[in-house]
Amino acid sequence: MKEVVKKLTRYERxxxxxxxxxxxxxxxxxxxxxxxxxxxxxxxxxxKKGVIPITIKRRxxxx
Amino acid sequence: MDLQETIKALKLPLxxxxxxxxxxxxxxxxxxxxDEILETTKKVYERSRVEPCEAVGTIAAQSIGEPGTQMxxxxxxxxxxxxxxxxxxxxxxxxxxxxxxxxxxxxxxIYLDVESATDxxxxxxxxxxxxxxxxxxxxxxxxxxxxxxxxxxxxDRALQQRKxxxxxxxxxxxxxxxxxxxxxxxxIVLIPSVKRYRALLQIVEKAKAMVVxxxxxxxxVVVRKEREEYVLYTEGSSLKKVMVLEHIDATRTKTxxxxxMAEVFGIxxxxxxxxxEAMDTLRExxxxxxxxxxxxxxxMMTLDGEVKQIGRHGIAGExxxxxxxxxxxxxxxxxxxxxxxxxxxxxVGVTENVIVGQPILLGTGDVRxxxxxxxx
Amino acid sequence: xxxxxxxxxxxxLPPERLGEETIAVLKxxxxxxxxxxxxxxxxxxIAVTDVLDxxxxxxxAGDGAIYYDVTFNAITFKPELQEILEGKVVEIVEFGAFxxxxxxxxxxHVSQIADDYISYDEKxxxxxxxxxxxxxxxxxxxxxxxxxVSLNEREPxxxxxxxxxxxxxxxxxxxxxxxRDKAKKEEEEQNARTSV
Numbered sequence: 001m002k003e004v005v006k007k008l009t010r011y012e013r014x015x016x017x018x019x020x021x022x023x024x025x026x027x028x029x030x031x032x033x034x035x036x037x038x039x040x041x042x043x044x045x046x047x048k049k050g051v052i053p054i055t056i057k058r059r060x061x062x063x
Numbered sequence: 064m065d066l067q068e069t070i071k072a073l074k075l076p077l078x079x080x081x082x083x084x085x086x087x088x089x090x091x092x093x094x095x096x097x098d099e100i101l102e103t104t105k106k107v108y109e110r111s112r113v114e115p116c117e118a119v120g121t122i123a124a125q126s127i128g129e130p131g132t133q134m135x136x137x138x139x140x141x142x143x144x145x146x147x148x149x150x151x152x153x154x155x156x157x158x159x160x161x162x163x164x165x166x167x168x169x170x171x172x173i174y175l176d177v178e179s180a181t182d183x184x185x186x187x188x189x190x191x192x193x194x195x196x197x198x199x200x201x202x203x204x205x206x207x208x209x210x211x212x213x214x215x216x217x218x219d220r221a222l223q224q225r226k227x228x229x230x231x232x233x234x235x236x237x238x239x240x241x242x243x244x245x246x247x248x249x250x251i252v253l254i255p256s257v258k259r260y261r262a263l264l265q266i267v268e269k270a271k272a273m274v275v276x277x278x279x280x281x282x283x284v285v286v287r288k289e290r291e292e293y294v295l296y297t298e299g300s301s302l303k304k305v306m307v308l309e310h311i312d313a314t315r316t317k318t319x320x321x322x323x324m325a326e327v328f329g330i331x332x333x334x335x336x337x338x339x340e341a342m343d344t345l346r347e348x349x350x351x352x353x354x355x356x357x358x359x360x361x362x363m364m365t366l367d368g369e370v371k372q373i374g375r376h377g378i379a380g381e382x383x384x385x386x387x388x389x390x391x392x393x394x395x396x397x398x399x400x401x402x403x404x405x406x407x408x409x410x411v412g413v414t415e416n417v418i419v420g421q422p423i424l425l426g427t428g429d430v431r432x433x434x435x436x437x438x439x
Numbered sequence: 440x441x442x443x444x445x446x447x448x449x450x451x452l453p454p455e456r457l458g459e460e461t462i463a464v465l466k467x468x469x470x471x472x473x474x475x476x477x478x479x480x481x482x483x484x485i486a487v488t489d490v491l492d493x494x495x496x497x498x499x500a501g502d503g504a505i506y507y508d509v510t511f512n513a514i515t516f517k518p519e520l521q522e523i524l525e526g527k528v529v530e531i532v533e534f535g536a537f538x539x540x541x542x543x544x545x546x547x548h549v550s551q552i553a554d555d556y557i558s559y560d561e562k563x564x565x566x567x568x569x570x571x572x573x574x575x576x577x578x579x580x581x582x583x584x585x586x587x588v589s590l591n592e593r594e595p596x597x598x599x600x601x602x603x604x605x606x607x608x609x610x611x612x613x614x615x616x617x618x619r620d621k622a623k624k625e626e627e628e629q630n631a632r633t634s635v
Contacts (some may be wrong), residue, residue: 009114015430022503027455053435054498058115422500434496434505 012056017043020052066097073101075108118413123356130350131156147285147298149319155344159321159337162364162372166320169280169300174315175293183286186293189310190284191225193297196276198236201227202251206267208260213253213267225276232275235417239273242266278304302327325370333370337361387414440519440543445461445491447510448473452496454503465509466490473513475542477595482517483542516542518600522609525612528579532565536575538583538602544598547583552604573614580612 008016021043024030031051034042046052070084083104087097113119135152135189150158152168158166173193179185198204201221205214211411215236217229218390233251236244241262243254255262288294297305300318305311306327318324319340325333341357363378364371371403379391385401385408403409410416422428450472456464469487477483489512496505518524518540526538526545534546549557552575555568567574575581587601604610 003075004461006135009116011116011427012430015427015432019432019498023454023457026453026503028503031460055433055435057431057433057495059429059431428500432498434498 010057013047015054016052016054017047019054020046065112069097071375073105076103076281079104079108116426118425119359121413121425123359126352126356127360130345130348130352133350134345134348147296148285151344151347156208156341159341159344160360160364160373162321162370162377164322168298169318169320169323171281171295171300171302171305171318172316173295173297173305175295176310176312179310180292180312183288185310186286186295187309190295190366192277192308193295193305194277194282194284195274195279195281196227197227197271198232198273198275200270201232201275203272208263211258211263212378213255213263213270215251215253215270217249217251219249224274227276235273235275236270239269246330272301293320297422321365322370325365330365330370331366334361334365337364337370350366382412384408384410384412384415386410386418387412390414390418440517440522441485442481442515444513444515445487445510446513447508450507450509452507454505457505460540460611461604462493465493465507466511468549469509473597476517477590477592477598478484479590479592482590483515483517483595485516486513488512488514508610516540518543518545518585518590520585520588522585523582523609524585525580528575528577528581530595531566531575531577533557533559533561536581537580540600543600545583545585545597545602547581547602547604551586551602553610554605570614573611575611582609582612582615584609588605 014018017040021039024042030046030055032041032042032046034045035047036042036054048059066088067084070087072134073083075083083101085238087100092100109436131153134156136154147170148168149155149170173189174180174283175182175186175189179189198215202215202217205216206212207214217232221227222229229249229251233244233246236242236251236253239253241256243256245252245254255266278299278301281297281302283298285296285298286293287296300320300323302316302318302320302323304324305316306313317336319336321336321340322332324336338354338357338361341360342352342354345352360373364373371381375377375392380388382388385393385397389397389401408415409418409419411424413425416423448469448625450465450468452461452464452468456468466487466489469490473484473487476483478627483570490509491512494508494510496507498505524540524545526540528536529539529544530537535546535551538547549559551564552566553568553573555569555570557566557568559565560567561573563576565574565576571594582605583602583604584606585600586603589597589599590596606630
């Protein structure tokens with residue numbers, strides 16, 4: 001299946017970073033090497049590199 | 064590449080494209096400069112757009128509500144037309160969103176067609192034709208209690224100015240019941256068949272209020288020159304009767320009564336009228352509100368094909384969610400009715416979810432995350 | 440009755456286990472969650488055998504965990520009324536015998552053992568019939584019928600199953616064998632007599 005990469009809205013960005021940071025703070029293994037110890041910074045770095053294992057289901061897409 | 068073609072290919076609204084072309088074509092710019100301008104335009108346009116999940120309703124409410132606190136509570140004279148008193152400020156804004164059947168001070172703005180617009184005499188003539196002329200405007204009414212008669216002494220100048228025909232007045236007066244009408248030169252004598260004091264005074268009042276010319280609802284007409292053309296402002300509103308007159312530009316003539324606009328021109332006109340009236344009211348108070356907030360309100364008020372008020376008897380009262388309605392006004396009644404009818408609340412709106420303490424479907428609350436782990 | 444069932448349940452995958460292989464973790468979590476649990480409709484869930492589908496993992500607000508709707512196969516045991524089962528006596532008490540029926544135990548009350556006066560022999564931990572002299576002790580294999588079921592979802596140990604052996608073809612397996620032998624012998628004698 002081809003994935004359509006679209007720009008994230010600011011809400012989607014916030015939600016993804018928030019969820020990922022919470023995962024990291026709760027003990028999820030990180031996916032990049034990083035100097036930071038702050039889960040939010042780490043999540044932001046992961047987002048920048050595009051490695052966060054989370055996708056978004058937009059409204060209107062069939063379940 | 065041709066400028067027109069380049070602009071046409073952009074993913075922008077038509078209005079923006081037209082503006083761009085109009086602004087850029089007279090300037091002699093290099094391709095690089097044009098590219099930069101178009102890039103910036105695109106960026107600014109993208110930025111100005113509302114993002115998905117944005118709480119537009121809440122933002123609109125705040126954006127109109129805050130300036131609303133700075134508005135005057137009092138009614139003032141209309142800035143330009145000194146003679147006509149018009150509700151302005153907060154009372155007017157409330158009037159608009161409440162979709163009152165008749166506003167406090169109904170008013171029409173009548174434009175003339177191309178051939179008459181610059182003609183002062185035609186404008187004045189039309190003004191007299193429209194303004195409701197009562198018997199009391201053109202005659203002194205005297206009640207003679209000795210003879211049990213009423214004398215109407217007509218003012219010749221007023222008659223001429225208003226182009227009122229005495230015969231027409233006589234025919235009008237003859238419609239009064241139990242009264243004998245006699246013409247005596249330029250005067251008219253009314254002789255009631257019942258010789259009683261009270262009946263006499265009643266007839267005086269009736270005669271005074273009688274409309275001999277013009278439109279009953281229109282108390283006064285003011286002619287004003289705006290730029291090159293003459294425009295009529297009326298105190299009182301009666302669009303239907305004005306629309307059929309000659310020399311009137313029906314495409315621009317309007318009233319500040321939104322329900323009347325909806326009735327005469329249709330719901331789209333009413334929507335535009337709401338936007339225009341609200342923006343004018345705010346602007347007159349020196350307040351600037353983005354038109355899109357007002358447009359949202361106007362859309363909500365008119366989307367059913369009739370003008371609905373924002374409030375208990377309109378939009379807020381027609382919501383499907385019980386909790387949402389109960390949160391607005393008359394809480395107990397809504398809950399009681401819903402309980403009697405056995406209603407279900409699907410919890411799809413914002414208010415309901417706030418009440419039950421769930422994430423709302425707005426902003427980050429409306430983003431569904433799916434984990435990408437597991438099978439790819 | 441034992442059953443193989445295809446079930447769907449929501450499983451919470453905690454973030455600290457995100458690094459592991461998803462399906463294996465989910466199976467693990469399902470086992471922890473379900474095995475040994477009792478459900479009114481399914482009975483006792485004995486084992487989660489294999490995971491068929493894990494669906495989409497949802498991430499909810501305020502929790503770093505991922506929730507999966509997992510489809511899986513499981514083996515269940517549900518005691519049905521009137522069902523006939525065989526089981527070993529696990530304990531003898533004054534008022535009857537507890538019979539192991541797999542994941543659950545059933546109670547065979549003294550009044551439901553046989554058409555006899557049954558007394559409790561405390562010294563030998565046995566239940567003895569006064570007229571027949573037949574006895575039941577721990578470890579004996581019994582065939583009984585379920586006559587009462589009361590499952591408790593919250594406290595599986597509080598679930599109660601009532602048994603009876605006071606019906607034809609029920610009892611200790613040895614008694615049944617005896618009865619069969621006796622019937623066979625009688626039949627042979629009958630045949631011998633008629634042939635004469």
